[in-house]
Amino acid sequence: MRTLSLHRRSALALAGGGLFAGLAPLPAFAKSEDWAALGADVKAEFKWAWDHYVEKAWGKDEINPVSGTSQSFFIQGHDLGLSLVEALDTLWIMELDEEFQAGVDWVKANLSFDIDGYAQVFETNIRxxxxxxxxxxACEDRVLLEKAQDLADRLLKAFDASPHGLPYRYVNLKTGAVRDPETNLAEIGTYIxxxxxxxxxxxxERYFAAAKKAMMHALNMRSPIGLMAANIHAETGQFISRNASIDVYADSFYEYLWDAWELFGDEELKLAAEECLKAMIDHQGKRYEGLLWFPMVDYETGEVTNTSQTVLGAYLxxxxxxxxxxxxxxxxLKTYETMQARFLIVPESTDVTxxxxxxLRTGLRPEVADAALNLWQHDRNDRYRAITATHYRNMKASSKAAYGYTALRDISTRPMTQGDNCPGYWWSEQMKYYFIMFAEPKRIDIERLVLSTEANVLRGFVRSS
Structure with a gap:
């Protein structure tokens, strides 16, 4: 999610002995840091990794940077150029124009979605x-728009198959057949x-209408304390768990409520976003050993049901x-900053107690940098840049392999034990967050910038005439 143009109201004034009382003002950090130089370093590392992708995995979904091999992501044996597509707007922002054009040319010549295989609707949409x-x-080449529309039309079949307009988890891209109706908030609500x-x-107008209908179905089932269960059934339309979650199964649903306001001025979803976040603060925010967490709770009672929190939750x-x-x-954010200081790489999942x-494994996660970027936009306090600089440098020290950047198998070893996969979102998310925050690139209007949950730029490009 990553919307940066802020329509903000005053923060809650929680005085006295409340959960958030007594917070010290954020200090200025790292005034001596050469941010432009750090941005140039991010660009150089991205270009280095891109060159290896071109050499070892061109047109494949994901590169395995240790072995120099590749793997499919959506449909085994049918690569859709995932990493290439995810990298395109990052290449453009970094002014790597030859690389960008080569990617666009590959998409125009090779990318087809007429595949007799099941793709995950949520992942296919955001990526x-x-x-x-x-x-x-970025470039206004209409072939790209036509391909996006062709793919979205195939995904709409998953919405149409449900009596409630809740998309099934998987759709056959060629036939429109669907499967897996047991789904969740993120997978029914990350489209708008x-x-x-x-x-x-x-x-x-069909696209916006379908996306909003699915979101409203879930929102209309909120409990008296304002929470939703994370899991839902596309056929019955009913919740199939009692767990309210801010991260797994739910995260981007809440991001897209606010994005609908930022992008389209949807007042109804803006109000829903504020109400949902207030309910999270009131009924999920818990302190353990001085740190604020938002563990899973029963959506009707607020009782804690699971004491794990993933790194995904940092987006909140x-x-x-x-x-x-x-x-x-x-x-x-202070919670994740503390975890970063303790473990260098924030654990994939943490016991909040x-x-x-x-x-001990982790997947090159971008959410800490995402949150820091959004908060930095609010007041440009260099504290957020400093947190992000640490995030970048720790990633560079632990995940750089022979042919790119890789996920980790064990963050407790020294050096950390590497896995062998670069997830597609690495090209779209954290490297873009780093570059925007450090370099303040001229092709981005930060005040207008709206990013999707996958950090795709949906508003805020600056194009020369």
Missing amino acids: LVGGLLSAFL TEFGVLGELTGD AGLLGQAGFKAEGDDF TAQPRT
Whole structure:
């Protein structure tokens, strides 16, 4: 999610002995840092990794940077150029124009979605539909828009198959057949930014309407304390768990409520975003050993049901800041800053009661940088840049392999034990967050910038005439 143009209201004034009381003002950090030089370093590392992708995995979904091999992501044996599509707008922002054009040319010549295989609707939308749209907005080559629309039309079949307009998890891209109705908030509610922009560009209102209908179905089932269960059934339309979650199964649903306001001025979803975030603060925010966490709770009672929190949850710090809950956002980011200081790489999953890792592997996660970027936009305090600089340098020290950057198998070893995969989102997300925050690139208007949950630029490009 990553919307940066802020329509903000005053942060909650929680006085006295409340959960968020007594927060010290954020200090200025790292005044001696040469941010432009750090941005140049990010660009150099991105270009280095891109050259290896071109050499070892051109047109493949993901590169395995240790072995120099590749792997499919959506449909085994049918690569859709995932990393290439995800990288396009980052290449453009970094003014790597030859590399950008080579990628666009590959898409125009090779990318087809007429495949008899099941693709995950949510992932396909945020990664490929979003990636194609942002590339189109960068260069205005209509073939990119046509391919985005073709893919979105195939994904709409998953919405149409449900009596409630809740998309099934998987759709056959060729036949339109669907499967897996047991789904979740993230997978039914992370479409409105990409579908809405597509609708504006094509004049077709079906996309926005389908996305909003699915979101409203879930929102209308909120409990009396304002929470939703994370898991839902596309056929019955009913919740199939009692767990309210801010991260796994739910995260980008909440991001896209606010994005609908930022991009399209949807007042109804803006109000829903504020109400949902207030309910999270009131019923999920818990302190353990001085750190603020948002563990899973029963959506009707607020009772804690699971004491794990993933690194994915860091996004919420930025979203809270965007929606006017700045103090709470800073407080939650402090939790992840503490985890970063302790472990260098934030654990994939943490037991909130002990602040100890539940797993030692991690997947090159971008959410801490995402949150820091959103909060930095609020007041340009270099504290957020400093947190992000540490995030970048720790990634560079631990994940750089022979042919790119890789996920890690064990963050507790020294040196950390590397895995052998670069997830597609690495090309779209953290490297873009780093570059925007450090370099302040001339092709981005930060005040207008709206990023999708996959960090695809959906508003805010600056194009020369």
